[in-house]
Amino acid sequence: MSTLSRRAVLALAAGAGAASVAGCSRGSASTGPLDVKAKTTIEVWSGQSDAAQKKMEALATKFQQKHSNVTVNLSPGASSTDQLLQKLSAGFAGNEYPDVSYAFGSWAGQLEASGRTLDIADKVKKPDVKWSEFTAAARGTAQPGGEKVIGFPAVVDNVGLLYNKTLFDKAGLDYPTDAWSWDDFKAAAKKLTDSANHIYGYGYSVSGSEETTWQFWPHLWQNGGSIFTADGKKAAFASDAGTKALTFLRSMAVDDKSVYLDQTDTKFGQLFVSNRIAMITSGPWQLSDLKTGGTKYGVVRLPGTNGDHQTVSGPDIWALFDHHDKNRAHWAYEFARWLTAPGQDEQFNVAIGNLPLRTSEASSSAVKKEAKSYPGYEVFVANSDNVKNTRPTTKNYATLSTEIGKAISAVLQGQGDPGPALADAAKKTDSQIAN
């Protein structure tokens, strides 16, 4: 589950349980050949609310003006984005599902397994789609099994290092730089920690959720490790690289005691805003909270291991669904393509504080404007280049994420040793996948 979308939804949707769920489109199913002039209705579940939903509505209206024979039935689909999965599952059971739906990247594998998605692999090869402008991670998420492309990227994000200037000034330390290694990071965190006053150098979630897990991947990758074996059927994180990565985090949490171990996924962000935690690794969704809280902060890319500063990204997608109707399939595809083209993406993602989807937008005036009102935004935009590996979105990943999440949170709370804990988690993952 991409934290960005979840947080964005939390921020935007706070209290808005609105989202009455419109029934799915019951447009007459035409089984004939494609007729782009025919009256067609497509159902779109946006997963958005409030400001973001308003922007979506404006864009849908524009699309309808461009194509007068197409009606876009736009609704949030569910009361919050993470409820969409259950709605889709129920929709499949009742044969009433949308043509286009927002979906967290982690669901991609399941959606593909449902057999209800469209495959647009051939269409996105056309040069005018400029598919390669999306990051590799975003493209990979839309292609969970490696073959079928089930939709377009919807939101991209990445993780960088946010530091609290107030606490750095108080401790008399220099601000982090692009060139930092994790050892620099660890030393600074130790100096910044003031246990008497409950001030911590770093914050890490030990809830065992995907938040715990995905923060670990940059460490694993930078040390040369990988999540799955090449065939994607076995866990590969229980390696020297994995042990090294977890030993590093353990030394901060257990030996230095410089880490605030968050039992929820949300507190460390709030404590950073209120000057209790000096550094967090988080994404662009944090910026609006920081602005509201008046926190003095800075952003740099993640610290590196031997000069490797790669980070992790959790892209979400617009999933496209098959209704055995060529017209609906055509317009669902066209709508998603149009929505994710630079002109529209600026009015949606960039306007609501998400990163631009395409590399071609990085220097656009919309991005510059956003960076002006949210300092650090431009660092995250540039940090997209440091997304080298794709977080898997296969069905097996959900299993793996749960097991390694448990192992990480146990070790960071002083139970067990990194090597054996990871080996045990890998064993459990493998046996569940084999079942």
Place this chain on the structure above:
Amino acid sequence: MVVTPDIVDRPAVNPTARTHPTRRLRELKTALTGWSFIGPATVIIVGLSIFPAGWALVLSLQDWDGFSPATFVGARNYQQLLTDADFGNAVLNTVGYTLMFVPASVLLGLFLAVALNRRIRFIGFYRTAIFVPFVASAASTGILSTYLFSPQFGLVNNVLRVVHLPQPGWLDNPHQAMLVVVIMSLWGGAAFTTVIYLAALQDVPPDLIEAALVDGANRWQTFWRVVWPQLLPVTIFVVIWQMIQAIQLFDLVYTTTRGGPLDATTTIVYFLYDKAFHSLQFGYGSAAAYVLFAATLLITTGVVVYSRRRGSEDI
């Protein structure tokens, strides 16, 4: 409805039974009235309880992730539960919680009820104040407890700091988290038992107590020999009720610890929620739900049978 013309027609065919049609019409009317009263409730119960329960039983015999086609696996989910260390841990946690919560909430409720069962000034206010936490939703109680018991920034530890006492880790400490959950659920749980006991205490005939006092019993003896036996049926009800509540503990855990730290507060219901809705193992989660259902049924039947044997079947 289609029956009506038939009934009206009948007198012509069978003239000997003159009184029959009106009576049948009346019976039909009564039946219809009855059904119209219970109809909505029946639809709701069948639709929202019995049907899902039946479906969950089917699910518990399947392997289903909500998207791919389900596969029938027979009793495999149940077999897997037997050897699942995480499920064992959840059962232990639930039993531990029940053993702490049920006696504590019953005794505390009894104590508060006796304390509130007297004529003093502002008694209405005190009774309301005790009952309010029961009305508050568990979600808000949970959020409140995260503010109270945060080890670094919580109110409880701030007070302890001021009086120079050691400050425990509370919700962040695997050994103490369940205790905090018990304390917070007692807040609402004891309010419920208090109200029940208060009502029962007011049903104790005053002449019995007077007679005991006249016979020379002191207040302590009066309570345990006269009042307490009168409260026994209510106590059995309260114990069963609180036990069912305890076994189904979920909301407080969900809003405070999410089963952590290190699974120390993962109850059976939280376990099955996590399996079904996070890991998307709907079959496995349903199997856990059915094990819980069986356990609840056994306990309830056991307590009822036991209490009937002791001759207090009027619960």
